[in-house]
Amino acid sequence: MLGQRIKELRSSHGLTQQELGRKLSLSKQTISGYEKGARHPSPEILQKLADVFSTSTDYLLGRTEDSSVKKPLAERIADSAYKPESIDLEELLERSMIRFHGEPLLKSDKDKLLQIAKILWEERQRSHYTEKK
Structure with a gap:
């Protein structure tokens, strides 16, 4: 292969x-x-x-059929064509050293943030759907 x-x-x-x-x-x-x-x-x-x-x-090595490679997050941010909405929140939380009040967030904190973001997204989708009716 x-x-x-x-x-x-x-x-x-x-x-x-x-x-x-x-x-x-x-x-x-x-x-x-x-x-x-x-x-x-x-x-x-x-x-x-x-x-x-x-x-x-x-x-x-044949472990994936996807030949494309995603640039690391830091490289994408440094890119002049960078748009904040093009970064996946899940990836940001997973790959970044995020701090709050000077302390790094624990994995459990990042998981909670992601859950909150998903709830907000679902709520936004529902309200967007009802506005179009």
């Missing part, structure tokens, strides 16, 4: 084995070995492959 994915991604990016090898500081023979399944990349090289192809290591 890994070799096939590397070959497909390399081809779709218009790269030869030699060009991909150069990007990773590897030989054409090493890339060929990966594609044929005769060699297996180290975790570091696997991550570099994922970075070159803007995908995840899970996709390369």
Whole structure:
């Protein structure tokens, strides 16, 4: 699976084995070995492959069919096209060190915040629906 994915991604990016090898500081023979399944990349090289192809290591390894990779939250916030509504609250609570009165929120606190947000969202959806009637 890994070799096939590397070959497909390399081809779709218009790269030869030699060009991909150069990007990773590897030989054409090493890339060929990966594609044929005769060699297996180290975790570091696997991550570099994922970075070159803007995908995840899970996709390369066949653990998911989704080849897209979501930018980390911090990168999305730093992006000039950032829109606050484009951040998923659940992801924000899960991945961020959120503080209240200087103290980090516990997982249980974050879970409660998410429950409150879901209740507010459902209420908003109900009121929006009744306003349209």
